[in-house]
Amino acid sequence: MQQIKSAISSTSNKLAQDYFKHSHALVESHHIGSGTRIWAFAHILPQAKIGQDCNICDHVFIENDVVIGDRVTIKCGVQVWDGVTIEDDVFVGPNVTFTNDIFPRSKQTPEKFLQTVIRKGASIGANATILAGVTISSHAMIGAGAVVTKDVPPHAIVVGNPAKIMGYANTQQQALKTSIKQNNLENLVFPGQAKLFELPLIKDLRGMLSFGEINKHLPFTPLRYFLVFDVPSGEVRGEHAHKHLHQFLVCIKGSCSVTLDDGKTAKEIKLSSPSQGLHIPPRIWSVQYKYTSDAILLVLASDTYQPEDYIRSYDEFLQFIHSNSISS
Numbered sequence: 001m002q003q004i005k006s007a008i009s010s011t012s013n014k015l016a017q018d019y020f021k022h023s024h025a026l027v028e029s030h031h032i033g034s035g036t037r038i039w040a041f042a043h044i045l046p047q048a049k050i051g052q053d054c055n056i057c058d059h060v061f062i063e064n065d066v067v068i069g070d071r072v073t074i075k076c077g078v079q080v081w082d083g084v085t086i087e088d089d090v091f092v093g094p095n096v097t098f099t100n101d102i103f104p105r106s107k108q109t110p111e112k113f114l115q116t117v118i119r120k121g122a123s124i125g126a127n128a129t130i131l132a133g134v135t136i137s138s139h140a141m142i143g144a145g146a147v148v149t150k151d152v153p154p155h156a157i158v159v160g161n162p163a164k165i166m167g168y169a170n171t172q173q174q175a176l177k178t179s180i181k182q183n184n185l186e187n188l189v190f191p192g193q194a195k196l197f198e199l200p201l202i203k204d205l206r207g208m209l210s211f212g213e214i215n216k217h218l219p220f221t222p223l224r225y226f227l228v229f230d231v232p233s234g235e236v237r238g239e240h241a242h243k244h245l246h247q248f249l250v251c252i253k254g255s256c257s258v259t260l261d262d263g264k265t266a267k268e269i270k271l272s273s274p275s276q277g278l279h280i281p282p283r284i285w286s287v288q289y290k291y292t293s294d295a296i297l298l299v300l301a302s303d304t305y306q307p308e309d310y311i312r313s314y315d316e317f318l319q320f321i322h323s324n325s326i327s328s
Contacts, residue, residue, distance in 0.1 A: 083113035093126040164234035191262035246302035254295030
């Protein structure tokens with residue numbers, strides 16, 4: 001939000017000649033950043049705040065209690081209502097629909113509209129609908145026509161009605177699949193020194209058995225375990241990092257996908273065998289999704305449950321990584 005505040009302060013005293021306004025645009029606000037372009041039949045109300053180098057296309061309406069950061073593109077036919085904040089470098093496709101009241105009634109205005117936030121670098125596809133009060137996190141990608149009813153995690157790709165996560169932007173997948181298929185695990189490089197272990201798998205006429213040994217397959221001594229199962233299709237688990245805790249993930253039945261993000265690079269891996277164990281060290285943002293209906297995920301943890309060890313906000317995670325890299 002600091003970037004938005006900076007944009008507001010830097011644009012509050014800008015003169016009209018600092019930005020382009022089409023002759024058929026109605027711009028009542030004086031809080032328009034330099035280099036911004038506002039095209040025909042757009043209407044900007046007096047208290048709206050728009051940053052620098054934005055592109056506001058034809059037939060866009062922007063209400064009073066709206067803050068728009070720098071380098072934002074808003075395509076034709078979009079209405080941005082009170083309570084919406086759009087951070088820097090966001091793309092809003094044509095005819096995207098924002099809302100600000102989940103129980104609208106004619107001539108009945110709430111005391112305060114719900115706050116909707118589109119974080120830095122996110123993109124919203126054409127004709128998507130964004131329900132009031134949600135946060136679309138940084139660099140998320142909203143598919144065309146999606147109906148977003150709840151918060152969207154960082155980098156997530158969501159589609160459908162209601163919108164569900166189908167993938168993560170900027171994650172590397174194909175090289176991982178090839179190396180795993182060829183059993184070439186030694187050459188796999190994961191963010192933050194995460195590592196995939198090949199666990200023993202014994203087959204005979206009586207069935208199958210897999211196991212792991214501490215210090216040989218498990219890089220820590222577990223103090224806790226938990227199971228994740230019966231996850232509804234499309235639901236997401238994880239979405240956090242740990243300050244000190246190590247985890248070891250084994251999908252003992254079915255399959256699920258895991259994304260790993262160290263703040264610089266992100267990779268996605270599919271766990272589909274009890275003979276694969278994924279070590280996630282501290283300071284890695286992890287998400288598990290794409291669970292099959294029969295999936296059972298076993299998680300071994302290096303410590304008992306400590307709420308203060310969790311980092312549940314991606315922005316806080318980035319700040320934590322940055323501050324610790326400086327201190328080290």
